[in-house]
Amino acid sequence: xxxxxxxxxxxxxxxxxxxxxxxxxxxxxxxxxxxxxxxxxxxxxxxxxxxxxxxxxxxxxxxxxxxxxxxxxxxxxxxxxxxxxxxxxxxxxxxxxxxxxxxxxxxxxxxxxxxxxxxxxxxxxxxxxxxxxxxxxxxxxxxxxxxxxxxxxxxxxxxxxxxxxxxxxxxxxxxxxxxxxxxxxxxxxxxxxxxxxxxxxxxxxxxxxxxxxxxxxxxxxxxxxxxxxxxxxxxxxxxxxxxxxxxxxxxxxxx
Amino acid sequence: xxxxxxxxxxxxxxxxxxxxxxxxxxxxxxxxxxxxxxxxxxxxxxxxxxxxxxxxxxxxxxxxxxxxxxxxxxxxxxxxxxxxxxxxxxxxxxxxxxxxxxxxxxxxxxxxxxxxxxxxxxxxxxxxxxxxxxxxxxxxxxxxxxxxxxxxxxxxxxxxxxxxxxxxxxxxxxxxxxxxxxxxxxxxxxxxxxxxxxxxxxxxxxxxxxxxxxxxxxxxxxxxxxxxxxxxxxxxxxxxxxxxxxxxxxxxxxxxxxxxxxxxxxxxxxxxxxxxxxxxxxxxxxxxxxxxxxxxxxxxxxxxxxxxxxxxxxxxxxxxxxxxxxxxxxxxxxxxxxxxxxxxxxxxxxxxxxxxxxxxx
Numbered sequence: 001x002x003x004x005x006x007x008x009x010x011x012x013x014x015x016x017x018x019x020x021x022x023x024x025x026x027x028x029x030x031x032x033x034x035x036x037x038x039x040x041x042x043x044x045x046x047x048x049x050x051x052x053x054x055x056x057x058x059x060x061x062x063x064x065x066x067x068x069x070x071x072x073x074x075x076x077x078x079x080x081x082x083x084x085x086x087x088x089x090x091x092x093x094x095x096x097x098x099x100x101x102x103x104x105x106x107x108x109x110x111x112x113x114x115x116x117x118x119x120x121x122x123x124x125x126x127x128x129x130x131x132x133x134x135x136x137x138x139x140x141x142x143x144x145x146x147x148x149x150x151x152x153x154x155x156x157x158x159x160x161x162x163x164x165x166x167x168x169x170x171x172x173x174x175x176x177x178x179x180x181x182x183x184x185x186x187x188x189x190x191x192x193x194x195x196x197x198x199x200x201x202x203x204x205x206x207x208x209x210x211x212x213x214x215x216x217x218x219x220x221x222x223x224x225x226x227x228x229x230x231x232x233x234x235x236x237x238x239x240x241x242x243x244x245x246x247x248x249x250x251x252x253x254x255x
Numbered sequence: 256x257x258x259x260x261x262x263x264x265x266x267x268x269x270x271x272x273x274x275x276x277x278x279x280x281x282x283x284x285x286x287x288x289x290x291x292x293x294x295x296x297x298x299x300x301x302x303x304x305x306x307x308x309x310x311x312x313x314x315x316x317x318x319x320x321x322x323x324x325x326x327x328x329x330x331x332x333x334x335x336x337x338x339x340x341x342x343x344x345x346x347x348x349x350x351x352x353x354x355x356x357x358x359x360x361x362x363x364x365x366x367x368x369x370x371x372x373x374x375x376x377x378x379x380x381x382x383x384x385x386x387x388x389x390x391x392x393x394x395x396x397x398x399x400x401x402x403x404x405x406x407x408x409x410x411x412x413x414x415x416x417x418x419x420x421x422x423x424x425x426x427x428x429x430x431x432x433x434x435x436x437x438x439x440x441x442x443x444x445x446x447x448x449x450x451x452x453x454x455x456x457x458x459x460x461x462x463x464x465x466x467x468x469x470x471x472x473x474x475x476x477x478x479x480x481x482x483x484x485x486x487x488x489x490x491x492x493x494x495x496x497x498x499x500x501x502x503x504x505x506x507x508x509x510x511x512x513x514x515x516x517x518x519x520x521x522x523x524x525x526x527x528x529x530x531x532x533x534x535x536x537x538x539x540x541x542x543x544x545x546x547x548x549x550x551x552x553x554x555x556x557x558x559x560x561x562x563x564x565x566x567x568x569x570x571x572x573x574x575x576x577x578x579x580x581x582x583x584x585x586x587x588x589x590x591x592x593x594x595x596x597x598x599x600x601x602x603x604x605x606x607x608x609x610x611x612x613x614x615x616x
Contacts, residue, residue, distance in 0.1 A: 007384020015372055085367030089429075092331050093385045094356040100385055247335040250287055250328065253363065 001103075004095050009107035016111055026069075027119055034061045034123050054127045055208045056182075061123065062116050063200050064181035067149065069112040071177070072170045074105060074153040078160035088253040098154075098239060105153045109146055131207040138206060140213070144228035145199030151228070151235030152195055158235075158242030162251060195231040198223050276345070277437050277468035278307035278330065283339035285325050299325040301492040303339070307470060307485075309436070312463045314483035314500070315472040318586055322492040323472045327439055331361050344436050360433035363441045366422030368429070371415040375406055375425050378414060382429045396432065404428045404458065420451030427458055437468045444475050456482055480504070480578035490586050503581050510548040511574040514557070517567025520544060524564045531556045534584075545574060547584070 016023045037057040041050055078101075081087040091097045124130055156173070159166050180197050184204070191197045202220060205211040246252050283303040289296040300322035307313050317323045328334040330341055332352040341348040344358035362368055369378050376397060383393045401407045404424045409417060414425065423443065430438050443459065444452045452475075459482060463469050473479060479486055479500060486503070488495040496503070510533075519541030520528075528535045534547035546557055561568060 003384050003387050003389045006390065007381050010384075010390075011370075011373070011377075011381050014377060018372060084371070085364035086370060088328075088331075088333055088363050089368050089382065090385065091333055092356055092359075092361060094353045095385060095387055096353060244335070247333065250285075250325070250334045252333045253328075 001095075001099060004099055005103040005106060008100065008103035009110060012104070012107040012111050023115070027115060030061060030065045030119060031122060034058070035126065037061065038123075038127055051129060052208070054129045055131060056184075056204070058120065058123045058127060058129065058131065059200075059204050059207050060182040062120050063203070064178055065119065066109070066112055066116050067177040067181060067196065068174060069115075070105065070109050070146075070149040071152045071156055072173055073108055074101065075156040075160045075166050075170050077104065078157050079164055079166065082160075082164055082253065085253065091252050097243060098236070101154065101157055101239075102150060105150050106146075109149065113142075132210040134206055134210075134212065137213045138203065141199055141202045141206065141224065144224050145196050145203070147228035148195045148199065148231040151231035151233070154232075154235030154239040158239040161239075161242045161246045162249075164251075192223060192227070195227065198227050275308055276306045277309045277311070277343070278305075278470065279340060279342040280305050280326065280330065281340040283326060283329060283336055283341065285329065285334060285336045298492055300329075300336075300489075303489060303492065303494055305487045305494055305497050307468055309468055310463065310466055311485060312459065312469045312471070312483050314479035314486040315470055315489065316474075316476075316479060316486050316582060317489035317495075321489045323489055324441065326489065327361070327363070327441055327470075327472050330439060331359065331363070332356060358435050359437045359439065360430040360435040361439040361441070362426045362430050362443060363439075366414075366419055366426060368426045369414045369422060372413065374411050374413055375401065375417070375421075375428075376410045378425060379429060379432055383432055386433055388432075393432065400428045400432055403461075404431075405454070418451075420447050420454070423447060423451070423455060424458065427455065431462060435467070437470070438462055439470050439472070441472045442474065443471060444473065444478055452478075476577070476579040476582055479582075488582065488585050496585055500578065503585075504576070504578060510551070510553075511545070511576045511580075512548070512554065512557070512571060513543065513545050513574045514561070514571050515569040516542050516544065516561070517569050518542075520566060521564055524560055524566065527560045527563075528557065531560065 034057065038054065041053045041057060045053055078087065081090065090100050093100060120131070156166070156170075159169065180191070180194060181200055183191060183197075185192055185197065185201045192201075198220075202211075202216060202224060205216075281304045283300050284298075285300050286296050286298045299320075303322060303326055315323050315326065325334060329336050329339075330343065330348060332348050332355065336349070343355040346355040346358065348355040370381065373381060379397045379400065380390055380393070383397070384390060398407075398410075401410050404427065406421060406425060406428065409421060414422060417425065427440075427443070430440075440459070444455055447455060456478060459469055459471065471478065471483065483500050485498065486500050487497045520537060521541075525535070525537055525541070528544070528546070532546050532553055533549045534545075536545040537543070538545065546553075548554060548557075558568075
């Protein structure tokens with residue numbers, strides 16, 4: 001499995017590096033979106049809450065990017081692979097399509113984490129607001145959050161496998177993820193049931209308010225882990241059903 | 256003959272299959288469900304069965320929509336059949352797909368099976384990684400393969416910049432790198448120029464010499480005639496014939512004759528020939544007639560018609576027949592009539608000599 005992971009991480013890195021202008025334009029787009037938020041908060045917003053709002057925008061923007069890249073890219077990639085004819089080659093691997101996709105998602109997330117980190121620094125520089133980085137704590141919260149992202153990625157990949165043309169859904173997902181990344185649980189507690197929202201909320205608390213590991217209660221951790229486990233299981237189930245349907249209907253190589 | 260009796264489909268394990276068979280397909284049936292009213296359900300294959308011995312190079316032939324691709328994809332585990340047994344190297348593909356795929360590599364879409372944004376070497380490394388082969392352990396083998404497939408100078412070139420022939424060879428190299436017992440190829444020479452087509456044929460022969468079992472699904476008749484020992488012809492979702500290529504060639508050649516005449520055939524004679532023989536083609540204003548016989552004895556019918564009209568016979572010879580003609584006849588007229596025609600092949604030379612003697616007499 002490590003070999004598959006290495007192969008897929010290398011592929012993602014090679015493609016990002018080879019198509020650097022594309023990667024840069026992606027980062028610039030999100031930076032411009034952040035600048036719009038920054039201007040809005042600075043010019044129109046309440047000056048008393050501007051600092052907190054800016055920090056909120058920095059974190060929200062970074063996680064919106066990460067979610068979009070981690071989940072939607074699976075849909076785009078699978079559709080592209082089906083069009084190119086490489087999907088069948090992946091599906092014929094004795095390792096299995098599910099494992100290859102997991103490796104691809106992890107690779108995509110790791111590469112995007114590096115890009116997001118650079119983007120975070122850039123936005124912090126622009127806003128003049130510095131977040132508190134407790135790296136071990138961030139790693140502990142990010143790990144289960146990413147597990148939930150992988151679950152979502154599987155669900156989207158499954159839909160792409162069966163329906164192929166899911167562009168409209170991916171467009172809608174952008175706005176759903178915008179909500180996940182920006183709406184705090186204090187405003188909409190029921191969103192705790194939604195994927196990754198609990199994780200983003202905890203990361204926000206750690207980055208903006210400087211909340212420490214011990215300050216999070218057992219309920220927070222239980223909710224985070226359970227959320228990740230449930231969405232990974234649901235994603236895997238959705239993908240397994242989609243894969244079975246695709247093999248039954250001969251859709252694996254069709255576009 | 257290697258044809259498998261395809262009675263009731265069964266999903267029994269194939270562990271009892273002789274170890275000599277690299278591929279076993281038995282009772283393969285697949286109907287694709289309807290996709291709306293305008294796109295009804297389609298039965299792609301209906302009881303397809305054949306076996307392929309280890310180390311053989313076999314051609315899978317058939318017109319468009321015959322069921323070749325469904326058969327190949329079912330063997331690759333890409334399509335789940337409704338019924339039937341599929342085994343690769345004695346492993347049931349339906350029950351143990353991952354294990355079976357360890358013994359099988361396939362090139363299904365030729366140059367489309369590659370990542371065009373990666374280099375030749377990166378493609379090989381990536382696909383090897385996805386089969387669990389570590390990068391370092393395959394590095395040397397990749398270099399060897401690139402040289403062997405005449406891609407050494409292009410190892411660091413993006414696939415998008417390679418010619419179609421080079422892309423095709425790279426796709427073959429990916430399959431070769433997998434090191435599997437069985438290699439399945441769908442249209443490996445499609446769209447290639449003559450020279451590259453020959454190179455690909457040579458590479459396939461080399462794969463076979465290495466002990467691999469190679470199955471080529473193609474429309475390219477010269478490839479089958481030149482490369483394959485055996486062919487399985489599929490039409491309308493069923494196996495039409497499963498036989499040695501040279502045997503089919505002899506079988507059909509033994510029935511194809513050309514007669515040069517001293518006087519043109521009359522209309523009544525032409526009608527009589529068409530009534531009594533399978534394929535009659537009259538050329539040169541009736542001075543030459545080309546016939547294909549359903550059975551050896553029909554040669555006498557031909558002579559009888561000519562004798563009845565007192566038509567002088569200048570010469571009577573076998574006609575050179577290519578595999579394309581054999582294929583067209585198979586698809587149009589159906590499978591040859593087993594033992595009877597087989598005997599006709601054996602006796603063909605004797606029959607021709609006998610006919611000539613009768614003519615002389």
